[in-house]
Amino acid sequence: MQPDAAIRAEPAPATRALTCPSCGGGVELRAAGYTVHVACQYCGSILDVTDPQVKLVTAYHQAAAALEIPLGTRGVLRGVEWEVIGYLQRSENGAYGWDEYLLFNPYHGYRWLVYARGGWSLGEQLTVMPDWVAHDQLAVAGEIFTHFYADGVARVDYVLGEFFWRVAVGETVQTADWARPGAMLSREENAQEISWTRNEWLPSKEMQQAFGVQRDPLPWPPLPHQPSPWGDWLKTGVKIGLVAFAFLLLFAFQFGGTRWDAAGTFPIAADGREQSVTLGPITLRSRYQSVHLRAEVPRLENGWLDLDYSLVDRKTQQVYEAYGAAERYSGTDSDGAWTEGDRRTAVSIPSVPAGSYDLVVDYKGNRWSNAPSYLDSGAGWMDAANAPQVTVEVRQGAVYASNLWLALILIAAPLLFGLFRHLSFESARKGESDFAPSGSDGDDDE
């Protein structure tokens, strides 16, 4: 047996109809059971609807104001449908007026839609209280808010529709606000209670889609919790920039930095005469680049090899020169075996213009006459039986590094511009705070 089957058979009605005792108009209660006071949508009279018998609290005979979002309007915000059931016009005792719409959904409770100085917010009353984390900061649900406004007063100037408490025009509460980009934490206090509301910033576009309100330009100076339009742009920009730069680096190393070419291996004569070889052609494509030259003499021992490089432009016969030497010594003394020097040598020629070049390498082997193992006359390491030879390699491409710098600047410039805009936005936003450092804004009374 299902005693409650009758209740479940069909949906419960959503509204309760009543008649305004002041003007006789029909009023539809949209949050029956929760609503305490209704301001009649025809005459503005305030009615108490807690009992089945409707009581007139305050009689008014005024035409109801035309609201930007009429009572009864529904809209979907962040996946939940809401109905506008009440409207409050409030102000700081007459100054800086703002609008508050009360939203209702029987399955999600109440929310506030606040419209202040051209910006919309979605407010939810908290069931937890924030914790102090610093003298001017509060934390709630993992978010940190910084003190923004202090010692405010909010006065009710006009009401329409239904509310879950007793509304009265002229009623005031003490207010204080804490903010972070994207949300504001508001505290309201009267003699009976303290309540906390988290107001989330709603972009104008979202409000236009949800409730058909007209789109506003972004408020300036920014609202306390208005997110910087450059914030997201910067985050995305930095990500893209990093990826682009990483790609460029990879590209540069793949195709520039490690390319050794025009290599050749040449014998070194035993008699120590000067020898000459020509490598090329070497084609340099960039307008200017440095050319790196390295040589290795694997059999070098107790002697040195002089290398004179001449990079000759085939067209203009312009010559770019560099000198290098590889030397290596070894022996044994009281401390044991020792070695000194390097069988390899590397030099570079900076700023070589584009063109087709021949590389002329003049080289000459030398023997260290004091070499202990070669006290007797002989060719030493240069002995033909030792088959001494030199390997020469040419690399171009450090230019790519300057290209890389240029790319980095190109990537960074808009980011720096964005960062500048973001910081000036944040400074303008924080400048509106009661706690802004003095001198940063004209608002300061002192």
Next chain:
Amino acid sequence: MSQHLPCPNCGADVVFRSPALPSRVCDYCRSLLVRSDSGVIKVGEAAALPFDVSPVQIGMRGRIDGKGFEVIGRVRWAWTDGAWNEWLLLFEDGGNAWLGEAMGQFMLLWERSLGQVRSPALRGIVKGQDAVIGTEVQLDHQKLVIADAREVVCVAAEGELPFTAPSGWKLYSVDLRGQHGECATLQRDRGETSVYQGRYVTLAELAPRGMRAIEGWTLPAYAA
């Protein structure tokens, strides 16, 4: 454990599911019934529940803290500035708790033994003193603040209940709130006081099934 008995007033079948819940309202004739060893007697008549758009209804099931429950009763209370519902949840292990529903927010509250309440402020209220709003109270390991104190009146009731709730029944009720959603309620009925302790919950947390359908509104995703 369930006991089916005929209503002494209208003869309809009424069910008593737990010995801890000896009171109920007949679903058909709205008689206030009390069960005892000698049978079921009618002790009064419940007023009609005023219409509301609560998403909860008798028969709604859910799960919280790993335990399944069913909504089996409700008391509607009012005070000078409004009214709210207290839904009785019967858990699968036989225990029960209250789901308070006010201003679109929900509180889950378990009754706790008064003997364990040591706070001098609360003991004073039990003895008949008035609560002072803003007083800090230690209840077990929780720090709570007295947020509200007022006289409340029973509007109407339905379903099964641990006590008889006649319309017009007046209580002195004190609400306490903690920093992180903890809450408690103390209800004093002349000489007798009950203490309930718990926390704020959302309907989604209760994983509800069989929520009340309301015309023109889509059931939320969490109830699907």
